[in-house]
Every structure is written in structure tokens, then in C-alpha cells.
Amino acid sequence: MRPVSRRVLPGFSLTLGYSLFYLSLLVLLPLSACVLKATSLSPAEFWDAVSTPRALAAYRLTLGASLAAALLDAVLGFLVAWVLVRYEFPLRRLFDALVDLPFALPTAVAGLVYSSLYVPSGWLGRYLVPLGIETYHSPLAIVLVLTFTGFPFVVRTVQPVLEALEPELEEAAAILGASRWQTFTRVLLPPLVPAILTGFALSFARALGEYGSVIFVAGNLPEETEIAPMLIYARLEEYAYAEATALAVVLLGISFVLLAAINLLERWSKKYAA
Amino acid sequence: MQLDAPPAELPPAAVPARPARSAPTERRTRAPTSARQDPAVVRWGLTLAAVAVLGVLVVVPVVHVFWEALADGPAVYWNNLVRDPATRHALALTLTVVPIAVGLNLVFGVAVAWAVARFRFPGRSLLVTLIDLPFSVSPVVAGLVFVLLFGPRQGIFGPWLYAHGIKVLFATPGIILVTCFVTLPFVARELIPVLEADGPEEELAALTLGASGWQMFWRVTLPNIKWGVLYGVLLCTARAAGEFGAVHVVSGRITGKTDTLPLRVEKLLQEYRTPAAFAVASVLTSLALVTLGAKAWLERAEASSLLTPDPSAPRGERSKERKDEAA
Numbered sequence: 338m339r340p341v342s343r344r345v346l347p348g349f350s351l352t353l354g355y356s357l358f359y360l361s362l363l364v365l366l367p368l369s370a371c372v373l374k375a376t377s378l379s380p381a382e383f384w385d386a387v388s389t390p391r392a393l394a395a396y397r398l399t400l401g402a403s404l405a406a407a408l409l410d411a412v413l414g415f416l417v418a419w420v421l422v423r424y425e426f427p428l429r430r431l432f433d434a435l436v437d438l439p440f441a442l443p444t445a446v447a448g449l450v451y452s453s454l455y456v457p458s459g460w461l462g463r464y465l466v467p468l469g470i471e472t473y474h475s476p477l478a479i480v481l482v483l484t485f486t487g488f489p490f491v492v493r494t495v496q497p498v499l500e501a502l503e504p505e506l507e508e509a510a511a512i513l514g515a516s517r518w519q520t521f522t523r524v525l526l527p528p529l530v531p532a533i534l535t536g537f538a539l540s541f542a543r544a545l546g547e548y549g550s551v552i553f554v555a556g557n558l559p560e561e562t563e564i565a566p567m568l569i570y571a572r573l574e575e576y577a578y579a580e581a582t583a584l585a586v587v588l589l590g591i592s593f594v595l596l597a598a599i600n601l602l603e604r605w606s607k608k609y610a611a
Numbered sequence: 612m613q614l615d616a617p618p619a620e621l622p623p624a625a626v627p628a629r630p631a632r633s634a635p636t637e638r639r640t641r642a643p644t645s646a647r648q649d650p651a652v653v654r655w656g657l658t659l660a661a662v663a664v665l666g667v668l669v670v671v672p673v674v675h676v677f678w679e680a681l682a683d684g685p686a687v688y689w690n691n692l693v694r695d696p697a698t699r700h701a702l703a704l705t706l707t708v709v710p711i712a713v714g715l716n717l718v719f720g721v722a723v724a725w726a727v728a729r730f731r732f733p734g735r736s737l738l739v740t741l742i743d744l745p746f747s748v749s750p751v752v753a754g755l756v757f758v759l760l761f762g763p764r765q766g767i768f769g770p771w772l773y774a775h776g777i778k779v780l781f782a783t784p785g786i787i788l789v790t791c792f793v794t795l796p797f798v799a800r801e802l803i804p805v806l807e808a809d810g811p812e813e814e815l816a817a818l819t820l821g822a823s824g825w826q827m828f829w830r831v832t833l834p835n836i837k838w839g840v841l842y843g844v845l846l847c848t849a850r851a852a853g854e855f856g857a858v859h860v861v862s863g864r865i866t867g868k869t870d871t872l873p874l875r876v877e878k879l880l881q882e883y884r885t886p887a888a889f890a891v892a893s894v895l896t897s898l899a900l901v902t903l904g905a906k907a908w909l910e911r912a913e914a915s916s917l918l919t920p921d922p923s924a925p926r927g928e929r930s931k932e933r934k935d936e937a938a
Binding site for chain 1: 647649650653654657658660661662664665667668669670671672673675676679715718719721722723725726729730732738741742743744745747748749750751752753755756757758759760762765767788791792795811814815818824827828846849852853854855856859860872873874876877880885888889892895896898899900902903904906907
């Protein structure tokens with residue numbers, strides 16, 4: 338698009354002014370209050386607040402469960418995207434639409450359903466728990482529900498790239514004597530890698546902040562099944578605002594690093610999507 | 612994809628361009644060559660695996676919600692929803708908060724998309740990054756920052772507002788604020804690419820023909836971005852109605868006063884009223900399913916409006932002209 342001289346199109350100062358006003362009031366002011374509160378702690382106090390054994394356990398669990406869920410999403414999401422794009426089967430369009438359900442479904446509902454499905458008497462728990470798979474009030478329960486909430490990301494980032502792949506490339510590979518597996522690993526997969534990574538990073542970022550669904554399935558066991566947002570909430574309930582803020586700043590820091598990484602990945606994958 | 616016959620005034624020399632134009636469509640409908648076809652075992656194995664993944668991950672939970680909600684029969688289900696004053700209040704609160712939050716973010720989304728997509732100014736890319744910021748903030752942190760601002764004792768503005776009898780935290784204004792925060796990017800993110808793709812030519816033409824700024828907006832800009840607006844509003848509504856974490860933090864969870872529908876689900880579960888919790892959850896699940904249906908419908912409606920070669924579908928016309936030129 339071409340830049341337009343400000344004098345020709347109307348509404349520049351009105352729309353920009355209103356946008357800045359709204360953003361400042363709703364985003365910048367609250368976030369700076371957060372930073373301000375965190376700086377009211379001395380560095381030593383800040384360190385103490387974020388490095389208690391309970392906090393460290395919470396961060397370890399948050400990062401570990403989010404990573405596991407995002408990896409699971411990457412594998413399952415790629416499978417589903419591949420099948421939806423490349424094969425015809427009954428009810429394909431319905432399944433395609435259902436992929437977005439985890440985005441549309443309130444997280445509280447996801448948590449409620451997962452907590453009920455995976456208890457020992459639940460529809461799925463009755464088969465898994467006797468096998469020794471602890472699917473409730475355990476880190477695995479958290480991984481399962483995080484896999485659900487982040488599932489659409491990989492499917493929706495991989496799908497357009499998969500659709501845009503030139504059939505000629507595959508045909509050329511076959512003519513040159515490649516097997517299907519060689520064609521897949523050498524021709525089809527490389528251009529999909531950036532999209533898979535983007536989807537992986539998006540579901541990882543989403544999982545890091547997730548709260549609503551997790552509190553239903555996690556049980557309330559500090560240092561065992563407590564993720565970072567739950568710890569922040571617990572500190573808030575104790576009116577320990579400064580400690581809560583210190584923990585929040587660490588979580589925000591991790592999210593912003595991820596956001597930067599996602600932006601780079603998206604730029605990289607756009608090269609292939611076009 | 613333009614499948615219609617070339618315009619009659621086209622010189623005969625241009626006619627052979629037609630097969631070339633419809634070639635991509637042919638390629639898509641033709642059966643995959645053996646070079647692109649996976650063995651049947653692989654095909655069916657992967658399809659079954661994908662269907663199983665979607666079944667366990669998505670279909671089973673949806674069925675389970677309605678199964679549990681209706682476990683004691685439709686009469687109990689109906690009573691759980693309607694006879695409980697706290698649930699009724701939660702529904703009313705959600706129906707108050709969502710339209711306000713969506714409305715505010717709609718106005719913001721249109722304004723910021725116009726500024727960002729039509730003008731160049733210093734700090735423009737920083738502004739775009741700021742719009743996305745709420746997506747990367749955990750809902751609990753989003754709630755926390757508003758507690759830091761409006762907490763009645765420790766907050767920055769809280770004590771002053773409290774002294775003047777204005778309650779923000781543990782009241783409806785706080786819930787609206789955090790809902791606005793977490794759903795802020797939806798409309799703007801949809802509209803910026805749509806406006807950028809369209810370009811300002813039609814708006815400039817309207818201005819040249821003497822339209823005022825508002826006339827240009829209502830008659831030219833808005834009709835062009837209407838699908839983006841609808842899409843953004845849809846996503847924003849779904850997220851606003853379902854927001855849990857941020858509202859959990861700022862609402863104080865006062866039964867019958869500051870519980871929204873998702874919070875009511877948690878409250879009922881804590882009270883060991885599982886069928887009632889599932890009844891409320893079934894309402895939210897229905898909303899999610901309606902959202903998905905509306906989304907699918909919007910996508911199809913937009914695609915068909917772009918295909919119709921009439922003056923109200925300028926993008927289709929333009930791309931056709933471009934293709935004709937290329938031919």
C-alpha cells in the first residue's frame with residue numbers, strides 16, 4: 338500500500354488520537370502500574386519473592402507443562418492439518434470447523450469437562466487410571482488441558498502453507514525417482530517447518546498464561562500442581578501485592594521474549610506462504 | 612477464480628486466454644496423480660488417526676457437556692438454569708458486560724485500523740505491537756494490573772475513587788475494564804490487513820466526487836470492510852463471554868453480584884452442584900458452537916461475495932481486470 342498524504346484523507350488526528358487515548362488508558366497505564374509496583378521492591382526483595390521454592394516449582398511446572406503441551410500440539414496439529422488438506426473423507430468440512438472449538442469454548446468449560454472426563458470414574462479416566470496413568474490432579478492433567486486450549490494454533494498456521502505448496506514440486510520429485518517418504522522429508526516438510534514452529538510457539542505462549550482451565554484439573558497442591566498464574570492469584574488473595582507483582586513481571590518477561598520470537602518466525606514463514 | 616465468460620467487447624485475440632485462466636481450478640478438481648497420491652493404507656491410517664485426535668480432543672468434551680447437563684432429565688436441566696437467581700444474575704451480568712466491551716473495542720478497532728492502514732507516522736509499528744500486547748499477557752496478570760490501579764486500599768487510584776463512592780474493583784466497571792483489555796486486539800487485528808489490502812483509491816475517489824469524511828466512511832470504507840468487522844466482532848464476543856482468569860481476579864467472586872457465567876460454573880462446581888455447573892457450561896458451549904457456525908458461514912459468504920462480478924464486489928472486478936491485462 339502507498340502512504341497517503343495526511344491532507345487528502347480525513348480523520349488522521351481523530352482516529353490516532355482516540356486510539357492512543359484508549360490504548361494508554363487500558364493497556365499502558367495498567368502495565369506501567371505493574372512495573373511501578375515491582376520497582377517499589379529492592380532488587381534483593383524482588384529476588385526473594387521470585388525465587389522461593391514454591392515459586393521456582395511453579396515456574397518449572399508452567400514451563401514444562403506448556404512445553405509438553407505445545408510439542409503434543411505440534412505433532413497432533415500437523416497430523417490433522419495434513420489430513421484436512423490432502424485427503425477427502427466424509428464430514429471433512431465439519432471436522433475442519435471443529436478445529437477452532439478450543440478457541441471458541443470458554444476455558445472454564447474446558448477445565449470443567451476435562452476434570453470430569455479424566456477422573457477415575459470419568460469417560461476417559463476409567464480406561465487410563467487403571468493403567469497407572471494419573472490423569473487427574475497431576476501435571477499430566479495440566480498437560481492434557483493445555484493441549485486442548487492450544488490445539489488450533491498449529492493446524493491453522495500449517496494449513497495455508499500446505500495448501501499453497503506447488504504440486505509440480507512433488508511430481509518432479511517423483512519423476513526424479515524419489516520415494517514417497519523421501520518426497521515428504523526432503524520436498525514437502527522443509528517449507529512447512531517455519532509454520533510448524535510458529536504454531537508451536539503460539540500454543541506455547543498461550544499455555545504459559547492459561548489459568549481458567551488449569552485450576553479445574555490441577556487440584557490445589559502447592560509445589561506439585563501449582564502453575565505460575567495460580568501462585569500469583571494465591572499471593573493476591575493474601576494481599577501480598579508486591580510479591581504477586583514480582584512474579585507477574587517474570588511471567589510478562591517470558592511472554593515478551595516469546596512474542597518477539599513469534600514475530601521473527603511469522604516473518605520467516607510468510608516467505609513460504611506467499 | 613473467475614469462471615464467467617470473457618466480456619463480449621473483448622477482441623477475439625484475447626479469447627484463447629480463457630483456458631489459461633481456469634487452469635488452476637482444473638488442477639484442483641482433477642484426481643491427484645500417482646506421484647502425489649499416498650498409498651491407501653497410509654491415507655486411511657492417517658485419516659483415522661486425525662479423526663480420533665479430533666474426536667477425543669473436541670467431540671467427546673462437547674458431547675460430555677450436554678450429557679452431564681441433561682443427566683437428570685430436561686426438567687432438572689431447565690430448573691438449574693432458570694430457577695437459580697444467582698445463575699440468572701450471572702447471565703444478566705454477562706449480557707451487560709459483553710456488548711459494552713465489544714462495542715468499545717469495535718470503535719477502537721475501526722479507529723486504529725484507519726490510522727495505521729491509511730497513514731504513515733513515526734511510531735506506527737510500535738503502535739501495532741502495542742495492540743497485540745494483551746494477547747501475550749496472562750489473564751491473571753491482566754486482572755492483577757487492574758487490582759494495582761483500583762484496589763480500594765493499596766491501588767493507585769483506588770482509595771481516592773473509594774472515598775468518592777465509585778466502586779471499580781469487585782463491581783461491574785472492573786469486569787468491563789478487564790474484559791476490554793483481554794479482547795482489545797480482536798477487531799483491530801482483523802481490520803488492519805483488510806484495509807491495507809484494499810488501498811485508498813475508492814476513498815480518494817469518493818472525496819474527489821465531493822463526499823464528506825463521514826459520507827466516505829459510511830458509504831465506501833465500511834461496506835468494504837464489513838466482513839472483517841463482522842469477523843472481529845464474532846471472535847471478540849466469544850472471547851469476552853468466556854473470559855475467566857482476569858474476571859476471576861478483579862470481580863471478588865461475589866455470588867449474585869459479580870459472578871459472570873464462566874465464574875458461575877466454577878462456583879457451582881465448588882458447591883458440589885455438578886449438574887447445575889454443566890447446565891451453565893452447556894449454555895456457554897452452545898454459544899461456542901454458534902460462534903463456529905457463524906464463522907464458517909461468514910467465510911463462505913465472504914468468498915461468494917468476492918466471486919460475484921457485480922459493482923458491489925470491487926475486489927473481484929479488479930483482480931479480473933488485472934488477469935485480463937496479464938492475458
